[in-house]
Amino acid sequence: MQDQLLTQLLRQRLRFSKRIQSADAAVLIAITDEADPKILLTRRSLYMNNHAGEVSFPGGKRDLNDTSNIVVALREAWEETALNPFDVTLLGDLPMEKSRTGILVKPIVGLIPPHVSLIPQPTEIDRIFFASLRQMMEAKPSPYEVRLPKQSIYFPSFRIENEVVWGLTARILISLFRYGLNYKKQWPFLLNSPAFQSKFID
Numbered sequence: 001m002q003d004q005l006l007t008q009l010l011r012q013r014l015r016f017s018k019r020i021q022s023a024d025a026a027v028l029i030a031i032t033d034e035a036d037p038k039i040l041l042t043r044r045s046l047y048m049n050n051h052a053g054e055v056s057f058p059g060g061k062r063d064l065n066d067t068s069n070i071v072v073a074l075r076e077a078w079e080e081t082a083l084n085p086f087d088v089t090l091l092g093d094l095p096m097e098k099s100r101t102g103i104l105v106k107p108i109v110g111l112i113p114p115h116v117s118l119i120p121q122p123t124e125i126d127r128i129f130f131a132s133l134r135q136m137m138e139a140k141p142s143p144y145e146v147r148l149p150k151q152s153i154y155f156p157s158f159r160i161e162n163e164v165v166w167g168l169t170a171r172i173l174i175s176l177f178r179y180g181l182n183y184k185k186q187w188p189f190l191l192n193s194p195a196f197q198s199k200f201i202d
Contacts, residue, residue, distance in 0.1 A: 006133055007037050007111060010180045014092030014109055023096060023106035026072035027059030029176060030088060031133060033111040038130035039173075040112070042080060043163060045126050053126070055163045057107070057172065058083065069093070073108040081128055082119040087112050094175045099168050107172045109180065131160040137177055141188060156187055 010031065030040040044054050058077035066072045074085040094107040120128050136158070144157035144166045157166035165173065170187075177183040 006181065007031065007033055009182070010091055010109065010111075013182065014180050016090075016092050020068075021096065021104075021106075023062065023069050023072070024103045025059060025061045025099075026069040026076070026106045026108055027057035027172065028073040028077040028083075028088070029057055029094075029107055029109045029172065030077065030083065030112045031109070032114040032130065033089070034114040037133045038114075039133055039136070040081070040083070040118075041129055041131055041161075041163070041165075041169075042120070042125045043127040043129075045122075045124055054167065054169070055165050056169050059105070061103070069106040070108055073106070080121045080125050082121075083112065083116060087116055091180075094172065094179055097168060097171055097175070105168065105172075107175065109176065127163075129161050129163070131163075136160055136165070136173060137181070137183055137185060141186065 028040075032038045032040075040058065041055055042058055044056055058080045059073055060076040060080070062069075062072050063075070066075065070090065074088060077083045077088075078085055088110040089112070090108065090110045092109055094109065097105045097107065099105055118128050120126070139158035139160060141156045141158055143154040144164055146153045146155060155166045155170075157164050157170060159165070174185055174187050177185050
């Protein structure tokens with residue numbers, strides 16, 4: 001698949017679900033509209049109560065005044081990164097995901113210009129960066145250790161732009177590859193290496 005065809009394929013395959021379900025939260029998958037498309041990602045502040053220091057999409061919880069999942073995603077992206085909602089060409093959504101805290105999250109997909117001016121909201125975001133869609137599709141999964149009081153659990157992850165992508169963000173990307181690009185990325189449930197005997201948990 002040639003890179004210049006990736007955004008064309010996203011335009012062709014993605015639609016908004018006819019069955020509308022209000023989510024607890026929504027994220028925006030903002031992809032640059034260019035020959036080598038890139039996805040807008042953020043690293044959450046270490047001072048956040050939930051998912052501190054993790055790579056994520058711009059997004060967050062629904063407010064009482066939010067009228068749709070799309071509104072949630074665009075508002076949160078504006079608040080976190082100063083991405084102008086009018087710079088986003090909406091393409092569709094992806095299936096609902098559930099966070100490990102039980103929150104229902106709706107991914108919204110859109111295209112943005114390649115050179116947008118963004119500013120991280122300092123109380124929420126430590127870093128804004130763009131990662132190549134092609135490189136994430138081809139990145140090999142590796143174990144990411146999460147230490148619990150009595151054991152360690154190894155989640156599937158991959159590295160991009162000196163960051164580790166795992167958990168909900170990784171699952172949403174796998175969904176984007178599948179539904180938006182007809183690309184089934186290998187995402188293991190078991191780690192074969194004898195050095196690690198824990199299951200991959202997706």
